[in-house]
Amino acid sequence: MNAEPTLLLWDIDGTLVCTGKAGELALGQALERCFGVRGSIDQVDYRGRTDRRIGEMLLEVHGIERSPAHLHDFMECYLGLLAEELPRRAGKVHAGILDILEMSRERPGFLNALLTGNLERGAKLKLEQYRLWHYFEFGAYADDSSNRNELGPVALRRAEEKRGIALSRSGWW
DSSP states (O other): OOOOOEEEEEOOBTTTEEOTTHHHHHHHHHHHHHHOOOSOSTTSOOTTOOHHHHHHHHHHHTTOOOOHHHHHHHHHHHHHHHHHHGGGSOOEEOTTHHHHHHHHHHSTTEEEEEEOSSOHHHHHHHHHHTTOGGGOSOEEOTTTOSOGGGHHHHHHHHHHHHHOOOOOSTTOO
16 A cells, blocks of 8 residues: 655745845836836735736735736746846745755655745746756746645645545545
8 A cells, every 4th residue: 555645845034045035136126117106015915925926016005007918927027037136136945945855756655846936937947057957856936826825725635636646635634
């Protein structure tokens, strides 16, 4: 009888890596480039929010119409600027992360996946910068929902779809 796999769901910012505030800087620059708004993003509480939700909040606080087109343009601009900022910042992989990812990859029955508020392209940019992207087979991202609380079930469903296995929800909170 095979044991059910252990699904390890990873966040990126503050868990796997520190990007030296590349994301925050890119968001602020995107506001200026897209909408002519100068200033910081500190006017919104972005901790624990998805990239899409942060974008919605920033548009709202600066009086910019929260249209799908504005949000799309803002996110595209952000991703372009993030790609520029990441190599400029003194970011790092947190201590012990590489060892954990290597061990879990080598052990049968473990599956690493992402559960992050980053857009998928942003997640890939960040993790490729630190040579970690290849450890993750799939993920749940801000592209899936602007509500972070909806991402857990997305990650679980993807694990079932990608691996063709039914994961027990007994350990899911």
